[in-house]
Amino acid sequence: MSLRDKLPAVPLGFGTAPLGNMFRNIPEEEAAATVDAAWKLGTRYFDTAPFYGAGLSEIRLGQILGKYPRSEYVLSTKVGRLILDETEDPAARDLGEKGGLFEFGRPNKIANDYTADATLRSVEDSLKRLKTDRLDIVWVHDIAQDFYGDEWLIHFEEARTGAFRALTRLREEGVIKGWGLGVNRVEPCELTLELDEAQPDGFLLAGRYTLLDHEKALQRLMPAAAARKVEIVVGGPYSSGVLAGGTHFEYQPASPEILAKVARIRALAERHGVPVKAAALQFALANPAVASVIPGASRPERVKEDHAALTATIPPDFWKDLRQQGLVAAAAPLPIDR
Template sequence: MRHRKIENRPVELTELGFGASAMGNLYRITSAQEATAAVDTAWAGGIRYFDTAPHYGLGLSEHRLGAALKNRTREEYVVSSKVGRLLVPNERPRGVDTEGFVVRDDLRRQWDFSRDGVLRSIEATLERTGLDRLDIVYLHDPDDHWRQAAEEAMPALADLRDQGVIGAIGAGMNQSAMLARLLRETAADVVMLAGRYTLLDQSALDDVLPAATELGKSVVAVGVFNSGLLSRDRPAEGMKYDYQDAPPDLVTRARAIAEVCERHATTLPAAAIAFPFTHPATINVTLGMRNPEQVARNVELHGRHTPEDLWDDLRAQGLIRADVPVDRPAAAGRGPHLDSEDARGRSSPCP
């Protein structure tokens, strides 16, 4: 699988990444065996970038990901986690977590973007994963915490990066406006953009993507199925869009895009994975993966050829914005493609 490099940082990501939220029992229980098998399948498919967070299952995802990677050569893979939600003892447990993860709530999340909170969070993540370092650390959903995130958390991460403790730093959010500010006003190298540069929403073209281009920074795209509406060949009523029931007009639009995809001998989910790479700032698409079957399907979808004239057709029909760039992923020297052998052993920034 091809690798792409975070601009101006010594970290390379495979084009497809493994999102480990389901390893934390997101929405339903995933067994430890199933979680490990999913990572094994991802590895066999060439995936070498794995993303997790303390938020995912109150640390369960980090525990499981670390265990699944334990016997792999550390220099061959990249791991990112996040800061901003410290896990602290829950004085009033109800038995089950209330934020979508099927786990006991002996711990609770506490917002904290202070310097001390960042350092404590990273230390706890390293303990849960058993890793000696993190390659990328993101601020996790700092929407309501701009001042502390920008003035305390990001400088703390920048110090760790400059000391060589972390390879790259950034933020992950469901909005693009604040991500653009973080790129422009802080030391962030890369942002994890959720759902704002997809076949149904190209609003990131107004802020974060031009910021990344101008400043020589990078974007990791997540949420490319917009919570499910773009995940099937033929979208149906009742499917989700941004965590809610999809409005009828969006279902109709998704169906129209699917029909164009079929005429170009591809499918809607394959095009959804390929689409973020139309912008040269995008270096990776990370997908949530629960089991080996999902992993195998996503690897196969990513590997399909997407004809460039598909985007031309979608532009011409007004189904995507006219200013979506022409699909030249390696243009202007950004996000260089590296084959697996060239990149092997160089995906980690630290010796």
């Protein structure tokens, strides 16, 4: 059974990093209204992680989804970070290139640990925070250079001998339906595919297969994943928000070069009457290796925009012009290629 078969038929999921107070302090009622809006519009796949606000995203999601039938939605979370009872200043955390993503999150300390024992503990802790008796998919979180610099391979090796094996056993025992990596870089995914003993069901790849940034994934990861019949969930389809009117790219203020490219995409979209969100979502889903796309949101109106974007009609000439102007890679699959 492929990853696609484990996910809902509607390919639009919901990434809940914003519910962990990413970049801002989100009121409880706003977080609840956002998840409820997603549910009413048909979203049935929700992705979270202990890392998002030191457990805050999982706690909020568990409280809100608790009123809906568990059998009607797919739930994924991540391992690799343990949330401790000790506290610290969230703004002082060293998150590598990611800076103070969750400075408004819970003050609990976070311990990086990819061993088998920590993986099992993390799963148990997530079940409690999410108030559920089972997880569908578990991703091994952030074993990549953007969080660990030149030491990322040390963490990858710990995960290979720990989390990978523990999650494989949980899948074999029927405790979870699948596992893979949840990362912002293609290199750990490629390395995992080269391992004979690792058999991931898929990858959650954030920010690396978007309208703005996709060439490395297209050239290297997608062919390798297709050869192993491993599918991709695309996270961060709006490139940390810069494609949706924000100012962040890679979780940092966007560079002048990035802003200039976004301006070109936006000008072309406006000329054809195309919402940029629609172009971003439909571009990602045009690749046959992509099983789902999971934008994040913290306001109900943003969720409505995402669902409208999924089904918006985009004229073929927009895609042709996008390709002709070199704004997407020549080999990137587009909706007009189907």
